[in-house]
Amino acid sequence: MTRQASECPAPGAPDFLYEEHESVGSTNAVCFERARQGHNGSLWVRADEQTEGRGRRGRDWSSPAGNLFTSLLLINPEPVDRIGELPLVAAVALADAVDKAAGTLHLVGLKWPNDLLVNGAKLSGILLEAEVLSDDRQAVVIGFGVNCISHPPLSLYKATDLRSLGYQVPVETLFEALASAFSVHYRNWQKPGGFEDVRRHWLKRATHLGKEISVKTAREDITGIFADLDAHGHLVLKQDDGRQRTIYAGDVFLSGD
Incomplete structure (x- = not known):
């Protein structure tokens, strides 16, 4: 395994590794670099700023300092036949993390598959990407972007941020809550039939169910x-x-x- 000098146990999830940067192109790209270098995964990468952030379908994701930008590298996540469920695992974990960090109860709703909304406005983005490496291992990267202190004007959706909503949530606090919540939901998901628990949590927050x-x-x-x-x-x-x-x-x- 190639180990970076800045790696340490992840705050809130010591069973995962963690590295922190001031500025990167994108945290997803850094995760893939680590994977190609032979990293064994279970690695969180966080940056204060992204210069080339992107969202689903190649859309730009505004990434100014003060918001949360982080990605998780998983190598050969099991069960492999259910990797397509991971975006919903990530959404449930992030929703729980926002509640914990902000001291709220069901502040956010979920829009399929993995957008967090508050009063119909988008608070975050989650991007899952995968790549088969040269040694045939599969690298899966889940990127999270959360509007903590500012939000961009989005052409497709309304947007918001936690500070505009009246919540002062430091990036470090939100990251620790996310790492902890993801660890719990991910371990549960890996169990036989584990997605049913995720599905139930997701549906409790579904903004458009029945509409x-x-x-x-x-x-x-x-x-x-x-x-x-x-x-x-x-x-x-x-x-x-x-x-x-x-x-x-x-x-x-x-x-x-």
């Missing part, structure tokens, strides 16, 4: 009632004709937005 939504996929726009999550976290839509349709990827909007 008519539109889902923009790569090929079409689909409208229906958000009926459920299936056993692997996919969105189940009930359409006008009563049939249910499973959505595997897409952007969700309340109908009329």
Whole structure:
């Protein structure tokens, strides 16, 4: 394993490693660099600032100092056939972490698959990426960006930040809460049938459950009632004709937005 000099046990999750930077292009990119260097994973990387932050589908993610930018490197996470559930594991962990750090109860709701919303405005972004390494190991990186003291104007969604909402949450406090919450939910997820606990927690925070939504996929726009999550976290839509349709990827909007 290639070990970085700055590595130490992660605050809040000593079973994970941690390294901290003043400024990086993106914390996801640093994680992949570590993986290509032979790192064994279970590594958190946090930066005060990102200069090349990005979100889902290649969108830019504004990354000024004072907000939380961190990524987690996992190598060969098990069970491998359920890796697609990890974005929801990450969302539940981050939602719990925000509540713990801010001293709130269900401050945030969840928009499928992994956006955190407060009163309909986006508070955070989560980006999962994966790569098969030259030695055939699989590197999975989960990136988190949380608006602690500022938020950008977003073209697709309204945005907000914790300070604007009246909560003074230091980045370090939020990171420690996230590392701790993710460790708990990740270990539970790894157990047989472990996603059902994640699914239940996710649905308790679901902002659009039972409402008519539109889902923009790569090929079409689909409208229906958000009926459920299936056993692997996919969105189940009930359409006008009563049939249910499973959505595997897409952007969700309340109908009329």
